[in-house]
Amino acid sequence: MQQSSSVTRYLIFFQYLGTKYSGVMKAPPHQPLQGVQNHLENAVRSLKPVNQVSVSISSRTDTGVHALCNSAHLDIQRRGDKPPFTEQVLTDALNFFLKAEPIRITRAYCVPNDFHARYRAISRTYVYRLATGISRHAELPITEKDFCWPLWNTQLNVDAMREAGAVLQGTHDFSTFRALSSDAPFKNPVKTMDLVQVQPGLSFSQRHFRRDIQFWELTFKSRSFLYKQVRRMVGALVAVGRGELSVRQVQDLLDTRDSMAFPQNMAAPPYGLFLVNVEYNDSDLKPYRGNTD
CATH class of the missing domain: 3.30.70.660 (Pseudouridine synthase I, catalytic domain, C-terminal subdomain)
Structure with missing residues (x-):
C-alpha cells in the first residue's frame, strides 16, 4: 500500500469582492449565499489532498465587505511520494479552480505546522x-x-x-x-x-x-x-x-x-x-x- 507524504502547512493571502458572499466565513450548505471560505475549501479539495480540507481564516469580514488582503492557513498532504506543492504552484493551482469567482490568491508561504494565521497576525x-x-x-x-x-x-x-x-x-x-x-x-x-x-x-x-x-x-x-x-x-x-x-x-x-x-x-x-x-x-x-x- 502506497504511503502518503507528510503534511505541509501554508499561509495564503487572498483578495475578494464581498458583494455576492455571505461574508468570508463558511456558510452552511443549505444557505443560498455562500462564504468565501466555502469556495477556498472547494478549490483546495480540487487538488485532491489526502487529508480533510479546512481553511482557517485570519480575519472575519461580513456580507458585502471586501478584502484586498486577507489571509488563512491550510494543510495539504499529498498522495504517495509526491512532493509538497511549491508556493507558486499552489497559488496558480488554487487560482485556476477559483477563476469563476471574484476571489484571487495573491501569495502563499510554507510555514511551520504550529503556525496559526489568526493568532500570529500582528495587525489588521x-x-x-x-x-x-x-x-x-x-x-x-x-x-x-x-x-x-x-x-x-x-x-x-x-x-x-x-x-x-x-x-x-x-x-x-x-x-x-x-x-x-x-x-x-x-x-x-x-x-x-x-x-x-x-x-x-x-x-x-x-x-x-x-x-x-x-x-x-x-x-x-x-x-x-x-x-x-x-x-x-x-x-x-x-x-x-x-x-x-x-x-x-x-x-x-x-x-x-x-x-x-x-x-x-x-x-x-x-x-x-x-x-x-x-x-x-x-x-x-x-x-x-x-x-x-
Whole structure:
C-alpha cells in the first residue's frame, strides 16, 4: 500500500469582492449565499489532498465587505511520494479552480505546522471609502457601485472628523463600538487603535467621469477589532462630519462602554469597507522547508 507524504502547512493571502458572499466565513450548505471560505475549501479539495480540507481564516469580514488582503492557513498532504506543492504552484493551482469567482490568491508561504494565521497576525488594517459631491443616484460612476458609501447632498467637516478620530486612537474600552454577537461576552473590549486617519481618496472614475465627486478614505489599524467595530466608528465619524454628533459626544460614547448606547442606524453600511492588510512578523514569512508529520 502506497504511503502518503507528510503534511505541509501554508499561509495564503487572498483578495475578494464581498458583494455576492455571505461574508468570508463558511456558510452552511443549505444557505443560498455562500462564504468565501466555502469556495477556498472547494478549490483546495480540487487538488485532491489526502487529508480533510479546512481553511482557517485570519480575519472575519461580513456580507458585502471586501478584502484586498486577507489571509488563512491550510494543510495539504499529498498522495504517495509526491512532493509538497511549491508556493507558486499552489497559488496558480488554487487560482485556476477559483477563476469563476471574484476571489484571487495573491501569495502563499510554507510555514511551520504550529503556525496559526489568526493568532500570529500582528495587525489588521481596514479602509472605508466615502464619496461626497453627489446629488442623485445617476451621478455615482458604475465603477464605484458597491465599493463606497455615497453621501447624498453632503459636505463633511473633515477637520472635526479628524479631531473625533484622535479621540478613538490609542488604547480604550470599545464596548460601545461593538455590535452584540454570540461571542461578545468572551472578547476583551479593550483594543489599541494604532491609526485612525481621514484622508482624501483616489478613484479611476474621477479622471474620466465626474471630477466634482470627492472620495475620502478612513483608515483604521489595530492588532484586532470587535464585531462591526469599524463600521460603528465610521458611522460616528461621518455623523461628526455632518454635524449630527459633536467630538465631545464621541468621547462620551467611548466612556459609556455600553453597546446599547450607540445610536440606532448610525453604523456605516458594509459595502464601503475593505480589509487592506493583514501583517505578520518578517520572520514568519521567511522561506521554510521543515514541515514533517
